[in-house]
Amino acid sequence: MIEIEPEPAAAERIFGDRIDLARRFTAALGEYGEQRGLIGPLEPPRLWTRHVLNSAVIAPLFSGRVGDVGSGAGLPGLVLAIARPDVEWILIEPMERRVAWLGEQAKELGLSNVRVVRARAEDWREGPTLDAVTARAVSALRTLIPITAPLVRDGGELILLKGTSAASEIEAAEKQLRKFRVANPRVEVVGEGILDEPTRVFRGTVR
Secondary structure, three states: OOOOOOOOOHHHHHHHHHHHHHHHHHHHHHHHOOOOOOOOOOOHHHHHHHHHHHHHOOHHHOOOEEEEEOOOOOOOHHHHHHHOOOOEEEEEEOOHHHHHHHHHHHHHOOOOOEEEEEOOHHHOOOOOOEEEEEEEOOOOHHHHHHHHHHHEEEEEEEEEEEOOOHHHHHHHOHHHHHHOOEEEEEEEEEOEOOEOOOEEEEEEEEO
16 A cells, blocks of 8 residues: 655644645555556655655746746646646656646646646747746756746746755756746745745746
């Protein structure tokens, strides 16, 4: 039997009246995620803290129409769509089995604010139309900036989940930040006082 991490106290504080949907998604991911190639075998015992709440805590940063590049298991896209039903989420994912999972979960949870697109970010054909783009555990900033910035409208934002090396990634991506006109690049820490391990995000405005 798969042991899924017990729900932390912070979960209800973060999700509010959407907590039941978050519980259903987390339970489904914990039960089926490994066999469907979405998460590794070590993840169910830390699913809430390491993945779901780590993603959900940044929900207040978004508005409008947002793309999640390399959505995978729905981290952060589906989690954010649960937390922010007032935002339109476009989940961009190239792998068929992951696309199937994303579509199934969006339907199962009744997430009418989710659209799943099977594509690589490089193949996006709708132009720089999004208000923001997010991504989690996709690649280093120097390779992520060139595939995310072109999707964002002038004045829109990149809001990318990052680890402890975020500041050094900004330094290494200096050339790409200039080329793709990403202004005011910075690292912000979200969830201090709520999560034991707060979330780091890279933020930058596309000009």
